[in-house]
Amino acid sequence: MKKIGFVPFCLIPILLSAAIHAQTIYPIDRATMVTGGKFDFKVEFKGVVSPSNVDIKINGKDYQQVLGNAGEFIGREKEVDASAVWVRDARIQQPGSYTVTVSANGEKAEVAWEIYPTLKERQAKNVILFIGDGLSVAHRTGARILSKGVTEGKANGRLAMDDLKYMGTIGTSSTDSIAADSANTMSAYMTGHKSAVNALGVYVSRAKNSLEHPKQETLAELIRRNTKMSVGVVSDAEIEDATPAAVVAHTRRRADKPEIVEMFYKVQPEVILGGGSAYFLPKSTPGSKRTDETDYIAKFKQAGYALVTDATELNANGRKSDKLLGLFHTGNMNDVLDRRFLENSSTKKFPNQPDLTEMTQTALEVLSKNKEGFFLVVESALIDKASHPLDWERALYNTIMLDQSVAITRKFAEKHPDTLIIVTGDHTHGLSIVGTIDDSKPGTDMREKVGVYQAAGYPDYKDMNHDGYPDNVNVSKRLAVFFTVFPDYYETFRPKLDGLFVPAIKNEKDQYVANQVYKDVPGAVLREGNLPRSADTGVHAVDEMIVQGSGPGAEQIQGYMENSDLFKIMVRALALGHQR
Amino acid sequence: MICLCLRKALKAPSALFLWRLCGAFLICLLVSRVQAAELMTFDEFYGKTGVLGFEFSEKVKRLSGKTVRIKGFMAPPLKAESQFFVLTRAPMALCPFCSSDADWPEDILVVYLTKRQTFVQNSRQISVEGILEYGSWTDPESGFVSLLRLRQASFSTP
Structure with missing residues (x-):
């Protein structure tokens, strides 16, 4: 049993490393490009390779010919101990499907691109x-x-x-x-x-x-x-x-x-x-x-x-x-x-x-x-x-x-x-609009003033001067809008009239905690965040x-x-x- | 300073002694006056602010090289062992050092501490004292460019 179990355990990391470190081709698989549009073509090999061991074909043809530009072979890239091929300002004039195949030292990689044409005459000025x-x-x-x-x-x-x-x-x-x-x-x-x-x-x-x-x-x-x-x-x-x-x-x-x-x-x-x-x-x-x-x-x-x-x-x-x-x-x-x-x-x-x-x-x-x-x-x-x-x-x-x-x-x-x-x-x-918040409801617990379904009714924003904006953002019956993701913060159920809301502040442990400035706003309640504590905002x-x-x-x-x-x-x- | 003045004065004859004592006292008074930190606020950094640049206020120019005290909020530092931190007018929702979609407000003060002090929560106002310096300066280690700095600074939490 032990022996049988050992074999797959050993293989997994090898397979994973092959998948992760295989040569990478840019533009990536399923890229779509307009005829004649410029792009950089780059192949990153997983190690140092000799140009004579590298074969790059696009639809079975020489890649430099298809890309309309000569490539540069980089024996050793600046920061990595590996080779690369780079064709700058490449372009393909013929529309169609293109398959790029790269092989080097027995490693193979393949991507497919779609080059699409446009009409000759402009539809829009x-x-x-x-x-x-x-x-x-x-x-x-x-x-x-x-x-x-x-x-x-x-x-x-x-x-x-x-x-x-x-x-x-x-x-x-x-x-x-x-x-x-x-x-x-x-x-x-x-x-x-x-x-x-x-x-x-x-x-x-x-x-x-x-x-x-x-x-x-x-x-x-x-x-x-x-x-x-x-x-x-x-x-x-x-x-x-x-x-x-x-x-x-x-x-x-x-x-x-x-x-x-x-x-x-x-x-x-x-x-x-x-x-x-x-x-x-x-x-x-x-x-x-x-x-x-x-x-x-x-x-x-x-x-x-x-x-x-x-x-x-x-x-x-x-x-x-x-x-x-x-x-x-x-x-x-x-x-x-x-x-x-x-x-x-x-x-x-x-x-x-x-x-x-x-x-x-x-x-x-x-x-x-x-x-x-x-x-x-x-x-x-x-x-x-x-x-x-x-x-x-x-x-x-x-x-x-x-x-x-x-x-x-x-x-x-x-x-x-x-x-x-x-x-x-x-x-x-x-974020979602769920109803209204009505200040005229009894009590000081703001949560009880949130109206949903038929209890929401309609907010009382007015635009008497017809400028397209409410005359007052802070009406007594206003929209109830809540965000789905947030750090710890104080929910005040009210607009912030003094300036943009600052929900959370970083503490000495590199964690974002609720900004105490809003703690004493009447009705404010602490909402414990649902994001990692490293998240500063929504x-x-x-x-x-x-x-x-x-x-x-x-x-x-x-x-x-x-x-x-x-x-x-x-x-x-x-x-x-x-x-x- | 006071000790040094008094010791010198005590060796002198009596008439001169009084004069010297008075003189020493005046000098001490003057020195302590110069060393007392002048208070500054974030509103007093720039005399003119505009899209094409700001002008440092007369107060900044006058207090350059002198000790000032200012209240503000400590932005989360670049790294824990940073030589400097950024003091802001108000606590910041986004940390420009940590998040690439945030940027600093236009009125910041860069604080270089004499001794390392522990980071204070950004929501807590601190009082910083140090020698004011103005003009563009690039931090050699981080490349951070600042326009207004406090050197040899220390801070306390009121």
Whole structure:
């Protein structure tokens, strides 16, 4: 018995190690790519191999011939004692199925790719992609209730995004995890390739240097290479933050923000509007977060950009320019709830920030001057940045702002019907609307004031001035919204009027514990977290997302799609599979 | 200082002794006045804040090289044995050292301690005293760039 048992026990580790250390091929299995799209082809061998022992074939042919570029054989990679083959800027012009086979020293690996074509003629002149960062179903429902109201079972109005004609759902999983972050999700939209959490425009290989990974061409780069279209990037986060960065960036580490500014400079989108000026300033300038003395404000100006730094300048001068750089905060811009509705100190340092609607309007005016059309990304970033710290009121207000920006764009599309509009998130958060909280119920125990089913009734938000936002966020009968994942925190059952919620704080044991600041809020109760104690806030959910679209090419949005498929819809609408 | 002044003075004749005593007393008073830490708040770092950069306040310029005391919150350090920590105006929900989707607020103060002290929970306000220094400086070990620092600092929990 013992002997029989010993044999499989011994084999398991050998089999596992073969699976883990077999040579790796990038792009990975099941990658889909547009004809003529650029990508880096890399094979990582598990040890040092001699080139004469290596055989790489694509559909049985010499790989360099198929990839249209000569490869480099690296005998010994920098940080690992192993060899690699690297073909930079590879591309395949012929559509079809491709099988890559690699053998070296008796080890074999195989991946299959699908190269798809596009029509010769463009369907859409303009493509506008709206990203509500973290946009989940509850954000949409909540925004509709707060903005339009609901009575007798029916919504009293519709969001602008509600009437986009085609709808599907998007899966967001990563190459390394079922979960995802804003880097690799937006990267999938922008490149058509999946990647690992934290990565932008690259496959995550074994290199230690974050900037030395196999690249995936971005849509903006493809547009630059193949067309005379304009490109615009608008976000209320730092412009170097993951979502806007994915338009131009190639790094394994989204925190490479100084380098990301350089990548923006390289691609030079005609419109760049957002926060994050700190990474444009040389390090000796107070307020800078750069680690070198490069002055990117000066460099962009020299490259012909007009610079605006507040709402007044944006609205007065923004549209006059052909290339516009607007930076409105050294860091992330502030939530619309703090900027426009609450009197607290959140916006004291930057009191005159524009709204996402104003940035969207100006971007459309500048970009639409180009007769060749444009590609514009607009991100409402703070939906996510408020959802992480469980601050759903701010998240819903930021969702309303996203929707008002969509409304502006739909008006534009009425006059320019050759415009494809897509609205989606990049990943979801775990939050749900379950009913109402009614202060007028007896007692001080807030839990007993939560109304569900028929006891929920309707909240009493009002919008008397018709600006699309409730006149008061802190009404006595308000929505009951709860998050599914959280660190230890004090549930106050109320909006945080002084500033963004800070649910948990790190203690001396490196664990996040409930922030005591909220302990004495009347009715506050401690909710013990369900995340590891190393988690500082709520996290992204793996739930799929809604995507909607209207305009030429939008009919491709249907059923379940991978996030990388959205790239296909955009390049098809713009016929980018044809070299010019 | 006081001891040294008194010993010197006691060797002198009486008239001169009184003068010297007075003088020593005045010097001691002056020195203790200079050494008493001036209080600072996070609002007083920058005279002007703007997208294109901040300007250090007159108070920062005036107190540069002098001892100041400030209250704030200790952000979770880069590593336990770090030579420095970041003092923030308010406790932080996200830790920029630990999470790549978080970034520092614009008004931080980097604190270099004379002696290692144990980490204090981020929710607890601390009072830090040290010599104020301003201008861009890159920490040679971590590469962390700071604009405003306290050197030879120590902190206490009020």
